[in-house]
Amino acid sequence: MKILLIGAGGKLGTVLHETLAGRGHEVLTVGRRGGDLRHDIADPTQITALYAAAGTVDAVVSAAGDVPWKPLEQMTPQDYQDAFQGKVLSQIELVRQGVSHVAERGSFTLITGVLARDPVVTGSAASMANGAVEAFVRAAAIEIAPQRVNAVSPTIFTESLKEYGSYFPGFLPVDLADVTAAYVRSIEGAQTGQVYTLP
Numbered sequence: 001m002k003i004l005l006i007g008a009g010g011k012l013g014t015v016l017h018e019t020l021a022g023r024g025h026e027v028l029t030v031g032r033r034g035g036d037l038r039h040d041i042a043d044p045t046q047i048t049a050l051y052a053a054a055g056t057v058d059a060v061v062s063a064a065g066d067v068p069w070k071p072l073e074q075m076t077p078q079d080y081q082d083a084f085q086g087k088v089l090s091q092i093e094l095v096r097q098g099v100s101h102v103a104e105r106g107s108f109t110l111i112t113g114v115l116a117r118d119p120v121v122t123g124s125a126a127s128m129a130n131g132a133v134e135a136f137v138r139a140a141a142i143e144i145a146p147q148r149v150n151a152v153s154p155t156i157f158t159e160s161l162k163e164y165g166s167y168f169p170g171f172l173p174v175d176l177a178d179v180t181a182a183y184v185r186s187i188e189g190a191q192t193g194q195v196y197t198l199p
Contacts, residue, residue, distance in 0.1 A: 003187065004050075004057045006030045006041055006094070007064030011159060012111075015176045016063055016183055023184070028054055031064075041090040042066070044097070051101040058106045059187045060098050062091050065111055065133075067125045069167075075124065083125035088132045095136075099144055107148040109186040110137060112195065114155040120167055134195045141193030148192035152182045155199060174198045 003020055007013040008029035020027050029035035030050060039050040041064060065087030068079045091110045098108060115123045116130035130153065137151045156164060158173040165173075182196040 001058035001187070002026045002028070002056075003059045003061055004028050004030060004054050006060070006062045007111075009034045010063055011157065012176060012179060013063040015180050016061065019180045019184065020061075020187070023188075028057070041094060042086050044089075044093045047090075047093045047097050051097055054101070056101055056103060058103045060094055060102060060106075060108045061183060061187065062094060062108075062110045065090065065129065067129050069122045069126070071122055072124050080125055080128065083129045084132070087126075087129040088136070091133055092136055095140055095144070095149055099147060102147055105146050105148075107150070107187055107192075109183055110149070110151045112151045112153040114153065114168075114171065114197075116153060117197070118155075118171070120169075122167065137195060138193050145192065148186075148190075150186040150192060150194040150196065152179060152186065153195050153197045154179045154182075172199050 003025050005027050008017050009031040017027055030037045030039055032040045037053050039046040041047055067083040067087050095108050110133055112130040112133045115127040116134055119127045134151055137149050140149045154174050155171050156168040156173050158175045161173055178198055
């Protein structure tokens, strides 16, 4: 398959790239500052340019999405708008614009996270964004068939515990290898409208 991988330079994106290439897929990497194609998916016009540059693909995979982390009383309307733009609208646009650039039975795999179902202090924007993406996936799946769309919703990565573990007290971590396996399931499988939660 020809796969468009957004966020390829991050911790998850790096492992996804290695795994998908190792499974024989042609992977086009996308990032704001690095990759085969350099585009910021928070800007809808850059998504348009991205698809024009990539041509037809079999799968679109997102491992990117920025949200602010602040206590609720410090959040501003702009913070929530930034979270919506950075993680929700960016991924919605990948699908909305992508339906005419993805193969007839191709797929989209988006990224959400545990905070959609299990919030933490300072994570209200992430909870909002993750929940919105998951609701969109379920709705989009019934409209874009036979194309497919799923989301992967992991808890904190085992490999990120040192940096971010204090934000997720008592949460069971998940290895990047297991998160990557969920992406493979979405890309190479047949399900649609699914949110793969890990663990």
